[in-house]
Amino acid sequence: MGTSFYGYKRPDGKYGARNLVAVIPSVICATDVAQGIVHQVQGTVGYFHHQGCCQLPIDLKRVTDTLISLGKGPNVAGVLIVSLGCEGTDVERLQKEIADSGKPVEILRIQELGGTSRAIQAGIDLAQKLVLETSGLQREEADISNVIMSIKCGASDTTSGMASNCVIGYVADKLVDLGATVIFGETTEFLGGEHILARRAVGGEGGFVGRKIYEIVDRMEKRAKAIGEDMRGGQPTPGNIAGGLSSIEEKSLGAIVKSGHRPIQGVLEYPDFVTDQKGLWIKDAPGREPEILTGMAASGAQLMMFSTGRGAPQGFPSMPVIKICGNPNTYERMQHDMDLNAGRIITGEKTIEEVGEEAFALLLKVLNGQMTKNEAIHYFATMDIYCLGPVI
Amino acid sequence: MERKIALRVDDKDNVATVFANEVRDGDTLELRDKKGGCEDVTVTGDVPYGHKIAAQAIEKGEKIVKYGEVIGVATTDIRRGEYVHVHNLDALRGRGDL
Structure with missing residues (x-):
C-alpha cells in the first residue's frame, strides 16, 4: 500500500x-x-x-x-x-x-x-x-484513494486567492493523483469563470459535464432573477475593484483555484452521495457555510479543507474542518480557530508547495483521528439544508 | 526589514499580486513564483496592497493571465513592473463599474 x-x-x-x-x-x-x-x-x-x-x-x-x-x-x-x-x-x-x-x-x-x-x-x-x-470498532489501514475531501473558502480577503486557496489546490491535485476524490462547490462563485471550469470538464466544454456546469450556474442566476435580482451585473463590485480585482474572471478564478487543475468528472446535485468514480467533482451548493457544509458532508466527505483570510471559524457535527488561513495577521489573532498558517506564503517565508505539503501531512493526521481546532472546542453546529422554494 | 513581495502563483501568469503596504513608484519588490524563485522588479506607479503589477512586458491587445487563466486584455502597452488594474485591463466578460 x-x-x-x-x-x-x-x-x-x-x-x-x-x-x-x-x-x-x-x-x-x-x-x-x-x-x-x-x-x-x-x-x-x-x-x-x-x-x-x-x-x-x-x-x-x-x-x-x-x-x-x-x-x-x-x-x-x-x-x-x-x-x-x-x-x-x-x-x-x-x-x-x-x-x-x-x-x-x-x-x-x-x-x-x-x-x-x-x-x-x-x-x-x-x-x-x-x-x-x-464505539468498540477499531481503525484499519486504508489506501488514500478511499479519501473524499471537500473544499471551500469563506470570509475571504486578498490573501485567500493567492495563498490559502492555492495551498488547497495543491492538496486537491495531489489527492486526485493518488486516486482519491475531491469535491468543490459554491456555484455562486463560478459566475464569470464557468467557461474555465467547463473547459476542464471530462468531455470538454460541450460535453455532458461541461453543459451541466453552465446549467447549474444558469439556474442559480434564474432563481435570483425570479425575485428581481441580477447577480452578474455589478461584478466585480466597487469594493472588489478597490481591493484590486480587475474583472469578474479574476474574482471567480480566485475561488476556483482551490479546486486545483485536474479534470472535472461530474456534477453532484445538492443531496447526492458520491459515486464510485474518483477524481475531482462539483457539488451544486451555495457558498453560505451551513448549507454547503451540510451538502459536502452529504456527499460522503470525511473532512473538509477550508480556506479563509478574515477568519471563518465554522465546523460541522460529523465532518472535521481544517482551516487554512491565508492572512498572517488573522492567523496570529485567531490561531485557536485556524489550523494552518498559509500567510507565510505572502510574507515570503514559505512557498505554496511547502505549505501544501504541510497541509497534506495535517490532512493525514486528521484522517487518523487528530482533532481539528473547531472539533476540540465543539464549534461544530454549522448546518442547514439548502432548499429551493418558499416555505408555506 | 519586512520583505516586499509580489507573488505569481502560476508559471503562465504575466501579472503578480503585491503583498506589501505603501508601494510607491520606483520601489523595488521581490517578484516570487510558486516554487520560491525570486528576482527584483522596479514598480511603475503607486500600487495598493493586493493589487497587481506586470511580471513582464505586455503589449496592447495581449491577454493578461493570472492563476494560469485569462483575466482580461491589455488596453495599452504595459511595462514590466507597471501597475495593472481597470485603467489598462479590459475584462472580456463584463465589468461591474461600467
Whole structure:
C-alpha cells in the first residue's frame, strides 16, 4: 500500500475518519428532543436543521434525500432518527435507505411516545445502545484513494486567492493523483469563470459535464432573477475593484483555484452521495457555510479543507474542518480557530508547495483521528439544508 | 526589514499580486513564483496592497493571465513592473463599474 490512513470500515466498504452516532431529527419540530438526547449521550452528534415541514414537495424530497446521505456518511457508525409523527419528510424512506447501507438505525416517534420528555428519555436509551454497539470498532489501514475531501473558502480577503486557496489546490491535485476524490462547490462563485471550469470538464466544454456546469450556474442566476435580482451585473463590485480585482474572471478564478487543475468528472446535485468514480467533482451548493457544509458532508466527505483570510471559524457535527488561513495577521489573532498558517506564503517565508505539503501531512493526521481546532472546542453546529422554494 | 513581495502563483501568469503596504513608484519588490524563485522588479506607479503589477512586458491587445487563466486584455502597452488594474485591463466578460 502506498499512502494510507487508519479509518473505521463501514459495511458498504467506505472508511470513516470519525466513529459517531448521528441523531437525526426528521423535521425542525423534533430538534429539541434530538438536542436533549445529544446533550446527554457521549459519542453522539445531531443534525439540527430547520426544514422538513410546510415546504413544496420538491424541497421535502430534497430534505429526505439529504438526511439519507448524511446518515450514510462514512464518519457515521449508527443512526437514531427522531420523528415528530406528522412531518413532511419521508421518515420510512429515511430509515430504510440508511439501514440499507448496513448501519444500525433506530427510530423514535415523539407523538406516539407521549411527548417531549418521554421521547428524550427513550432517545437517551436508544442512543446509548447505539454508542455501546459501535464505539468498540477499531481503525484499519486504508489506501488514500478511499479519501473524499471537500473544499471551500469563506470570509475571504486578498490573501485567500493567492495563498490559502492555492495551498488547497495543491492538496486537491495531489489527492486526485493518488486516486482519491475531491469535491468543490459554491456555484455562486463560478459566475464569470464557468467557461474555465467547463473547459476542464471530462468531455470538454460541450460535453455532458461541461453543459451541466453552465446549467447549474444558469439556474442559480434564474432563481435570483425570479425575485428581481441580477447577480452578474455589478461584478466585480466597487469594493472588489478597490481591493484590486480587475474583472469578474479574476474574482471567480480566485475561488476556483482551490479546486486545483485536474479534470472535472461530474456534477453532484445538492443531496447526492458520491459515486464510485474518483477524481475531482462539483457539488451544486451555495457558498453560505451551513448549507454547503451540510451538502459536502452529504456527499460522503470525511473532512473538509477550508480556506479563509478574515477568519471563518465554522465546523460541522460529523465532518472535521481544517482551516487554512491565508492572512498572517488573522492567523496570529485567531490561531485557536485556524489550523494552518498559509500567510507565510505572502510574507515570503514559505512557498505554496511547502505549505501544501504541510497541509497534506495535517490532512493525514486528521484522517487518523487528530482533532481539528473547531472539533476540540465543539464549534461544530454549522448546518442547514439548502432548499429551493418558499416555505408555506 | 519586512520583505516586499509580489507573488505569481502560476508559471503562465504575466501579472503578480503585491503583498506589501505603501508601494510607491520606483520601489523595488521581490517578484516570487510558486516554487520560491525570486528576482527584483522596479514598480511603475503607486500600487495598493493586493493589487497587481506586470511580471513582464505586455503589449496592447495581449491577454493578461493570472492563476494560469485569462483575466482580461491589455488596453495599452504595459511595462514590466507597471501597475495593472481597470485603467489598462479590459475584462472580456463584463465589468461591474461600467
